[in-house]
Amino acid sequence: MKRLNSIPKQDGFRMPGEFEKHSGTYIIWPERPDNWRLGGKPAQKTFAEVASVIGKYEPCTVIVSNYQYKNARGMLPPYVKVVEMSNDDSWVRDCGATFLVNDQGTLRGVDWTFNAWGGLVDGLYFPWDKDDMIAEKMCELEYADRYRLDDFILEGGSIHTDGDGTLMVTAECLLSEGRNSHLTKEQIEQTLKDYLNVEKVLWIPRGIYNDETNGHVDNMCNFVKPGEVVLAWTDDENDPQYERSKEAYDYLVNETDAKGRKLVVHKLLIPKTPILITKEESEGVDAVDGTLPRQEGDRMAASYVNYYTGNGFVAVPAFGDPHDELAVKKLQELYPDRTIESIPAREILLGGGNIHCITQQVPSRTIRK
């Protein structure tokens, strides 16, 4: 497949909303023992569960290193496709391709530069060269030409689009020092507009408290559909999350989208009790210099907004918290035509993300704007 040097917007390609029809989903198999406890074994069970659920609704492909190939194949159901691919970790939302479509049914990928969430400034591991090749390899598998940006750092989890001209990001992440500090905010915004084909970028100030991704928007806010968003929320004014959610709410209700619509903002409560890393969990992770440590008592960035929207379903994390049920109820109201699949996801959270972070959709070639 080709590397393209043109601009998607000029070529007539756009990033669809995640809620638009998919041709499939990618996931990467977890294995690195300095991020996943007990050699990744508990996380692998959870990833297999996520893949099993998604695969019931749409074709699901699990990417796995050669070392774990047989094990992954054995743990996954037969309807999930397994493909070998070298990787540094298992966050395909962030290192994978961002797929675009045009109205003629052609699929293309955007291949952002990936630097492990901050490179040598505040990245989470080193090196990240294998991850930075995932997007290209996904494009090859999908027979999709590819826009590669050699000088623009971005992760898929730091953007959400309504597929209708509007993009959401957080300033905390997009303006972080470890990403594109060589560019102005205006230059960053222009790049997003050019490569995702949007007219307006909504800049939410910050993401979830203690989120190691510098506040990815996909843990904080999501589009239910054009004009309607769901925001992580807490009513507890003493929670460090309160101020972050409040400022996002105030920002969003005073904004309009690319089409001039006022936004409807739905609040989705975070877990009632902060989710902390236990001693046992911390001790199960290899302590390796250069990789973010997992320390006992650390508060994890648990949020139900980190759900994945696919063909006929929404997969939402469960934490064993009283608010698990509330989240399912709320999402069922917001997505009346989709089955809400609640999946225990503590093991994903322990690695630093959640269901949305470990998935990447391939939009259907047949969708039209």
Place this chain on the structure above:
Amino acid sequence: MKRLNSIPKQDGFRMPGEFEKHSGTYIIWPERPDNWRLGGKPAQKTFAEVASVIGKYEPCTVIVSNYQYKNARGMLPPYVKVVEMSNDDSWVRDCGATFLVNDQGTLRGVDWTFNAWGGLVDGLYFPWDKDDMIAEKMCELEYADRYRLDDFILEGGSIHTDGDGTLMVTAECLLSEGRNSHLTKEQIEQTLKDYLNVEKVLWIPRGIYNDETNGHVDNMCNFVKPGEVVLAWTDDENDPQYERSKEAYDYLVNETDAKGRKLVVHKLLIPKTPILITKEESEGVDAVDGTLPRQEGDRMAASYVNYYTGNGFVAVPAFGDPHDELAVKKLQELYPDRTIESIPAREILLGGGNIHCITQQVPSRTIRK
């Protein structure tokens, strides 16, 4: 995808003839410096040329290790798809899946055990574990369930079928000590009948002189169509090949196929002058204990029968020999509806095989018997 424990013949699956319609072709990128001279650089050029030619006629996928991914992608044309896959060497005909179809349009693979052409008896390198996983990974990519034989050694280059009930093999290879010496000839024949869905196996005694594969049939004889074969030949009675070709000819003209047809045997002359390894070529290969050495003056098993038949074309090796042209002319007569593509292939031959050995077809799901 699933591993199946049933029998293809009972399930209604058969191996089509190579001349039947394909959905695509696989190739593996060469790189190991103890088999390919100069770090594989000259061979890579030739493999890229083969992929470029095939890709003009049908979808062509090149399998490549992570180490060579960027280089392969850069050397191959954009219409060729590149996928990462660990491998021990680049003979997808032999380690890859043998694909089967049924009349309902379902594709399945046979995943024979691969032991590098003889395992610890007279295999050509060690280890071969990555190669032995290629077939499974190809089946996953093709979304095809898979018949795995844990106790039966076979390479794809050691069989040819007419897709109509008849299989051709050489006794030299199929009965070699390093493969299935725990089985009788009858047991081997029954396994072939069961897994490829044929009624009759033609046992040509031997293959090409000095062929390191123990005389693979694909270097010696091929089906043009049911009832018609092409056989490597020399008129020089002093050539060690003569006796081998003569005994094969005598065997074939006295045999009938599964449908009771007498076989038409076309003779295809081998190169006029034996093709020998030069000093420079020999010195370009890393000498590694356990890998077959490439020594100056060794005669290589050059044969035009090692051609590949695809949608609308035949790709035949050229050696810079006066018979190159004869081979093209003969094949054009035998395949009047296909373009004959003659590709300089000395660099493939130096690695121990030729164009047929480095290709593996995926039959179209739509073909019917």
